[in-house]
Amino acid sequence: MTRWVALLRGVNVGGITIKSADLRALFGELGFGAVATVLASGNVVFDASAPPTADDRDVLKRTIEQALSERFGYEAWIVLLTQDELASRAGDYPFSRQDDEHHPYLVFGSDEAVLDELYASAQALRSERDALARGSGVIYWRAPKGGSTDTPVAKLVAKARYRSTTTNRNLRTVEKLLKA
Incomplete structure (x- = not known):
């Protein structure tokens, strides 16, 4: 099993x-x-x-x-x-897991080509307050607190183009899933 x-x-x-x-x-x-x-x-x-x-x-x-x-x-x-x-994706999160100014997110995907496209577009839009890194099956995103739904990167991730192959989770949620 x-x-x-x-x-x-x-x-x-x-x-x-x-x-x-x-x-x-x-x-x-x-x-x-x-x-x-x-x-x-x-x-x-x-x-x-x-x-x-x-x-x-x-x-x-x-x-x-x-x-x-x-x-x-x-x-x-x-x-x-x-x-x-x-667990592997969570363990590879490359940024600070906790600080007073950011939230740790993972954008999961079921299509690597779509994740590549999303990552390239997000890199072009990100501000100095966002941090992004590409992993296998995931984009790691350190989003600014208070802006994780209205930054240019957040708006990009929410676009209809990515709905069928991506979803994002806060690292704390992912860690809870690992214990379930």
């Missing part, structure tokens, strides 16, 4: 409300074990067989997205990682 993490995009913001109990129930109905939700922002940790190929991982991702769309009536997108992959 493999411990998986599904990071749902846009849940409990912008009018898409899903109760954690309903989310856990759906994942249980899909046959996953030890299902846990973390916070109310679309984070599900669960056990499932380890797919041997990337194609099988894609099937798992599509199965979850389709079930979410059918059950909750919205166009669902997730980033799917193993808990070990999540």
Whole structure:
């Protein structure tokens, strides 16, 4: 068995409300074990067989997205990682994890080419208060406190172009997912 993490995009913001109990129930109905939700922002940790190929991982991702769309009536997108992959990305966060002026974020992606494009565009827009670094399957972002939703980088990350393949999480949330 493999411990998986599904990071749902846009849940409990912008009018898409899903109760954690309903989310856990759906994942249980899909046959996953030890299902846990973390916070109310679309984070599900669960056990499932380890797919041997990337194609099988894609099937798992599509199965979850389709079930979410059918059950909750919205166009669902997730980033799917193993808990070990999540731990590796969190461990590689290259900036200060805590300070009085910034928040530590990870922008996760399921398409490396899209992440490359997003990273290049974000680099061109960032201010001296933002810090960015590219990792495998992730963009590390140190965002200014009080401005993590209205900076040029934040507005870029929120664009419709990136919705189907990216989602971001605060490093503290990621660390909670690692304990679930």
